[in-house]
Amino acid sequence: MASPREPVTRAGVRGGRTAVPQGPGTPAGVGSKARIWAPGAPLDLGLTLGPLRRGPADPTFRTTPDGSVWRATRTPEGPATLRVALRGEAVDAEAWGPGADWFLARLPELLGAGDDPAAFVPRHRLLHASHRRRPGLRLTRTGLVLESLVPTVLEQKVTADEAYRAWRRLVRQHGEPAPGPLDMYVMPDARTWALIPSWDWHRAGVDAKRSATIVRAARVAARLEEAAAMELPEAARRLEAVPGIGPWTSAETLQRSNGAPDAVTTGDLHLPGIVGYALTGDRDADDAVMLELLAPYAGQRHRAARLILLAGRTPPRRTPRMPRGDIGLI
16 A cells, blocks of 8 residues: 655646555445455555546546545446455455446456456566555556546646646536535546537637547447457557547557556657656657666556556656646636
């Protein structure tokens, strides 16, 4: 379990660090289905499920003081809400809604049962220390492509705060209340994404390029969902066949939907410099340099990048932050 005293940095948050309070994970127990699962290895819920959280007020994700992590999503069988909490060496899970059985059946994959941390061999001192400090880090696999693709497209070429604001507004306006006891929301289905009017995209601060990409993806959602069962190269090609989806977007999506340990993010504004600075002191590293530095971790490059982000060794800022905008005010 990651130390609760570990400082929360922007790089750490991007690396998937989400603080989960210590607590007994008290069952809600009203109208839910339940499952107990023993992972058989250390598990950190915050690190494993943290990448699924899109900002501190994500209406589809919540942590509660009793130590529970909650997720609301749209499964192939319908909306569902899942609550998971650690109880000793076991995971206590409850689910509500038409998709509850689907959610519970895939609980082990969601919590990284298909991940193999032993395949990662640290070759840098920083990565060795970061890996050793986080024995409970597992790569989640949701098996759901569109739910990760849409917020990733919203994050293209804008600040995280702008993307999070757009996600919150669109999910609350066009999604539906999630089943279960908490005030959470399930994101819209594919048809609804495709039918959102242009003025609602505008009010959410989403430009025409990003909204058009989401609409195109929603129209072929069934084909994109098939990528969840594909190997990484084939899955990336399937996503990138949609105009507006490039290597950055496909990698960020498949890291979550497929639990792909080698889906390294290229085309990012900050990641190459962070990796370069952390491993060699080169804050001006580009994608080519980053890929060369991560080459010893072939097959595990995404895990290596996450561990670097979680280590928090980032270059000092020397330029102003990217300006925030809101086209909804225009």
